[in-house]
Amino acid sequence: MHLREQRKNNIGNEGASVFAYLKKQQELDPNFYFDIELDSNLVLRSFFWADSRSRNDFLIFGDVVVFDVTYKTNKFMMPFAPFTSVNHHRQSILFGCALLADETEETFFWLFNQWLKCMFDKAPKVIITDMDGAMYNAIKRVFPHTRHRFCSWHIGKHLIEHVFEIRDIHGDFKKDYYEWYNSKDASTSELRWKLFTQKYNITNISWLSKMWDRRQHWVPAYLKDHFVAGMTSSGRSESINAFFDGFVNSKTQLLEFITQYEKALQSRHQAEEQEDFNTLNSVANLLTSYALERCAAQFYTKNMFKLFQQEFKQSLECWYEEVNIIGTDTTFRVGLSCEDVSNWCNVIYDDCNTTIICECAKFETDGFLCKHILHIMIAKKHLQSIPDLYLLRRWSISARSLVNNVKLGDNSDIVTPMMKWKLTNIQTNIFNHATASKEGYEFVMSSLNGLLKNIKDSVQYSEPTSIASQVGSTPIFQESYGISIRDPTIVKTKGRPKIASRIESGIETSQAQVKKRTCGTCGGKGHYSTTCPQKDQVILSTFSSFILLFFITIFIISIIFSFILFKQVDIVKKDQI
Incomplete structure (x- = not known):
């Protein structure tokens, strides 16, 4: 074996x-x-x-x-x-x-x-x-x-599988669940969870209770402190x-x-x-003449500016009310005019440091400002530009230049692969600029020869090992x-559920349909004529259709024959006259 x-x-x-x-x-x-x-x-x-x-x-x-x-x-x-x-x-x-x-x-x-x-x-x-x-x-x-x-997609899928019985019995379950799930902060989430479990008798051995123990991995109220680039x-x-x-x-x-x-x-x-x-x-199509929108259009890539512009447009439809002032911090409650005030978000603005925080945490998670912050910047503070702190270069057209600013995270005297990688990127940029023109080539060659001489004179030199030998196979x-x-x-x-949780590609689905057996009796997929469950009905239907077709054919032949006979008789009568 x-x-x-x-x-x-x-x-x-x-x-x-x-x-x-x-x-x-x-x-x-x-x-x-x-x-x-x-x-x-x-x-x-x-x-x-x-x-x-x-x-x-x-x-x-x-x-x-x-x-x-x-x-x-x-x-x-x-x-x-x-x-x-x-x-x-x-x-x-x-x-x-x-x-x-x-x-x-x-x-x-x-x-x-x-x-x-x-x-x-x-x-x-x-x-x-x-x-x-x-x-x-x-x-x-x-x-x-x-x-x-x-x-989040897998969470939703498993939720449907595990709570469908409770959901079908209790009509308010879905509303109460999402009220807890969408809690704005951890303390509110914990309070609502306690009321939720009491109302629906969620036991410690249930799927939901086990998922509560891992809430830091999936409940939004516990995930507002890290950047996910808009992906959930x-x-x-x-x-x-x-x-x-x-x-x-x-x-x-x-x-x-x-x-x-x-x-x-x-x-x-x-x-x-x-x-x-x-x-x-x-050139970006601006909706307004506000300087904030123009600032964003000059900074973001085209696709990212469209996302920013959606928030900016909604910010113009927001209202605000001032809640309190503590030192240099002013707290506002901001939301859409069509929303219930209880759903509005708290925005804290620090006049001293020009920092602003919203409890919706859109900037912290998606990397660009929410409508609540933008509304305060426009309506209350009259800012003419977005502070650099809130312009994430990751979303700019110059994002790729960030590779040369990556922190090495190593204070030792050893030249790491990361250091060599950064030198390689600078080398590539120099090459691209040098080969754009003959003047550039001559300037770079002259500069590099001088740089190489200085390095040899001032730094102890030994034959370097290649990056590949350190990080290759x-x-x-x-x-x-x-x-x-x-x-x-x-x-x-092994260990996977019978119903796969993965998404099959379109080509796999289409080929699976092609490979299935085709029944010659009913035309269905997955079986032959000998095992067709509709064989008797199809045979009876086919026989009935054959009999009906036979009588229709006899009827049509009779009509044709009668028509020919009638024509013959008519011709004979005309000859006698």
Whole structure:
């Protein structure tokens, strides 16, 4: 049995081809990172890779990361695990991805460690995932200081599954639940939860009670202190899977998957470049003559300005009332004129430091000002520009220049991969400017020669090691080059619910319909004529139709015959006359 399994795994050369391709990519791009995991029999288990562009993107946009796994994107059914986020245009971007052997805690632990090593040991501030237990435990081990947020879509899905009986019995359940869920602060949430559990007899062993114990991961009142770039679900990750429609499917071989992934990635880059072009070569349509709106139009990318403008437009429809003044802090209550006053938000303005805070926490979570703050800035304080504190450069057209301002986080004398990475980025910028003209080339060459002489004269020099040797694939695989790596086994999704919680891609759904058996009797999918449940009815219906058609045919023939006979008789009568 064991020998048969080994022979089965030796069929094809996909494992070796994958390694050879990734190795080749690293030779072409020294900052390309990959690692693969083999078992004791050299059977490929998992592999992870990220190109230099993805690593560079993480340094700029890696404050919040979405992680999820999707299925059926390759012939071995290996879960596809992309790390995603959004760029300065709110477009989905990728920070590398993996194909995994399974979804156990140890596999996620291996993957997260590889990804952390790839990203210069710089952990994200926030990570958004579903509620998978293995994933949850691995994140606590690898990213202990990262804020872990549960996907709101999965929360809603599980809520429907677990509380439908209570909801059907009690008509007010839905209203009371969302009144608690949308509490503005933690103290209000805890008070409402106590009343909610008493009213509906929520026991300690219920699903809702267990989720209450993890409220810091999903209840909005406990999540207002961290930036999520407007994302609350793993939809970005699942939309990446949908984006691969037309590129990969359930029959795609591993090497083909990687090459098609590269094409899809390139398509993402082109989409970003197009939005950069649109921002730089268009003028925003202003709704008003307010200086605040003009300031935002000059700062944000085109897509982000549209989101800001929606808030700005609503701010003009807001009212406010002054609540109290304590020292330099003035508290206002602000809301739409059509809203109930109890739903208005408190806004605190500090005249001394020109700081302003709103309890809706839109700036803290989404990165741009809410309608409540904008209304006070316009109606009460008459500000002519948005303070720099509230202009997040992440959403500006110059966001990519932030990579050179990334904090190193290392005070030692050792030159880290991050330091080398920053030098590489400056080098690339110099090259781009130098090759724009001959004058630029000559100036840069003269400057660099002088700089190189100064460095050699003032700094003790030794032959540097390459970035790739420090952050590339591990030595075991460099030594294994040429060894026939066995192909992975087909993944069994052990522990997953019968009804998958993942979103199937459109191409998977359409192909599944095509592959289903087609019945020749009823035309339905999933069975043959011999097992057709409607066989008797269809046969009876067909027989009845045949009999009816037979009598109709006889009737039509009789009419035609009578018509011909009538014509003959008429002709004979005319001849006699």
